[in-house]
Amino acid sequence: MISFIKKHLNKIGSLLALCGVLFLGIKLHTYSANISFNLIPIEKWCLFILLTLAYGILCLLNAISWKYNLKHCHVTIKTLDSVSIYGVSQLAKYLPGNVFQFAGRQALGMANKINAKALVKSTFWELVLLCLGGAILSTLMITILTPFFTPASAIIATIIFIAIYLTLLKHFTSIQLAKAAFINLAFTLISGVSFLLLLKILNFPIGNLQGHEVVGAYILAWLIGLITPGAPAGVGIREVILLYLFKDAISNEDLLLTVLLGRVMTVSGDFIFYVIALICGYIKKSRSINNA
Numbered sequence: 001m002i003s004f005i006k007k008h009l010n011k012i013g014s015l016l017a018l019c020g021v022l023f024l025g026i027k028l029h030t031y032s033a034n035i036s037f038n039l040i041p042i043e044k045w046c047l048f049i050l051l052t053l054a055y056g057i058l059c060l061l062n063a064i065s066w067k068y069n070l071k072h073c074h075v076t077i078k079t080l081d082s083v084s085i086y087g088v089s090q091l092a093k094y095l096p097g098n099v100f101q102f103a104g105r106q107a108l109g110m111a112n113k114i115n116a117k118a119l120v121k122s123t124f125w126e127l128v129l130l131c132l133g134g135a136i137l138s139t140l141m142i143t144i145l146t147p148f149f150t151p152a153s154a155i156i157a158t159i160i161f162i163a164i165y166l167t168l169l170k171h172f173t174s175i176q177l178a179k180a181a182f183i184n185l186a187f188t189l190i191s192g193v194s195f196l197l198l199l200k201i202l203n204f205p206i207g208n209l210q211g212h213e214v215v216g217a218y219i220l221a222w223l224i225g226l227i228t229p230g231a232p233a234g235v236g237i238r239e240v241i242l243l244y245l246f247k248d249a250i251s252n253e254d255l256l257l258t259v260l261l262g263r264v265m266t267v268s269g270d271f272i273f274y275v276i277a278l279i280c281g282y283i284k285k286s287r288s289i290n291n292a
Contacts, residue, residue, distance in 0.1 A: 040202070044201055047201045048198070048265070051194060051198065051201065052264075052265045052268045052269055052272070053269075053272065055191075055194050055265055055266065055272075056268065056269035056270070056271070056273050056276070057272070057273075057276070058187065058190055059087070059187070059269055059270065059273035060083060060273070060276065061184075061186060061187040062086060062090070062184075062187055062273075063082045063085075063086035063087060063277075064079065064082065064083075064183055065126075065129075065179075065180045065183040065184045065187070066082055066086050066122065067079060067082040068177070068183065069122045069125050069126055069129075069176075069180040070082070070114070070118060070119075070122050071176040072122075072125065072173065072174045072176040072177040073122050073125070074118065075114055075115055075118040077112075077114065080280050080283060081284065083276065083277055083280045084277050084281040084284055085105060085109055085112060085277075086105065086277065087273045087274055087276060087277020087278075087280070088104070088108060088274065088277045088278065089101050089105040089107075089108055090105075090270060090273065090274065091270060091271070091274050092104040093270075094267075094270075102123045105119065105123070106119050106120070106123070125177060125180070129177075129180060129181045129184045130188075130223075130226060131223065131227065132165065133165075133181060133184050133188050134188055134219055134222060134223035134226065135223065136158065136162055136165055136185070137158065137162075137185065137188055137189055137192070137215075137216065137219045138219050138220040138223060139154065139157055139161060139216065140154055140155065140158050140212045140213065140215055140216025140219070141154075141213045141214075141215075141216030141217040141219075141220060141245070142154050142157070142216070143210065143212075143213055144209075144245065151212060154212060154216075158216075162185060166182060169181050188219055188222075189215070191218070191219070191222065192214070192215035192216065192219045192222075194262075194265065195214065195218040195258075195262050196211055196214045196218075198258055198261060198265065199214065199250075199258055202254070202257070202258060202261075204250060204254040204255075204258060205250070205251075205254075206246075206249055207248070207249035208249060209249045209250075214246075217241075217245045217246065218242065220241065220245075221237075221239075221241035221242045221245070222238055224237055224238070224241055225237035225241070238263075239259050239260075239263065242259050242262075243255060243256070243259060
């Protein structure tokens with residue numbers, strides 16, 4: 001049985017990714033059915049598509065972060081390999097359980113002759129970095145809960161926390177893990193900024209909210225969705241948290257439409273990343289054949 005599993009590791013990982021694609025299609029269909037498309041003019045749809053494409057391309061940062069993560073675990077791989085493995089396995093996060101992306105990455109990594117223990121360690125460190133990074137960036141929204149903090153103090157405090165966080169990582173772990181954490185922080189921040197840009201594209205008023213508060217609140221909602229057991233990609237959790245945090249600043253109709261479009265943007269961006277990963281895998285395979 002063990003030899004059979006080892007022999008078909010690549011197929012197992014690909015199957016998990018395929019299941020993720022199927023769930024992805026279902027989610028996209030569900031969200032699109034609840035959106036009033038006639039409320040959005042064509043020029044805003046064009047900007048939305050551009051924002052989604054940018055988000056999908058920037059998902060490459062996750063694969064690069066994982067590459068440095070593996071290097072911390074004493075495994076060196078090429079960027080093409082990290083993108084191919086990470087991007088293909090990532091769609092499995094839309095499967096119920098919210099763990100199948102890690103199982104798929106483990107299978108695909110082992111199929112690509114990456115040490116199994118190193119893959120497990122990289123998964124552990126990735127979860128640690130995701131949680132710590134999300135918690136630190138969530139402090140941007142502290143002024144929503146405690147108005148006596150000024151916007152400047154919230155931003156400065158966040159920058160100080162980031163500096164301390166990266167310094168401690170470099171000192172107690174390695175420069176490679178600190179690099180992975182920095183890239184992870186950058187992508188998480190970009191995710192929050194993408195939601196803010198979506199509000200700007202739709203021209204929806206945000207009341208007394210500041211831009212950094214919107215970004216921080218989005219990251220907090222993402223973090224809660226991440227750590228909620230059984231919630232694939234935080235589906236449902238993130239949306240409920242955002243509706244709660246913004247209920248007094250953004251009208252229900254505007255907020256619901258933005259939240260739904262935000263989910264469509266991230267899901268579509270993950271699919272774009274998946275396509276990029278497939279292309280990288282094809283390039284890698286072609287190079288292997290040519291060098292044979």
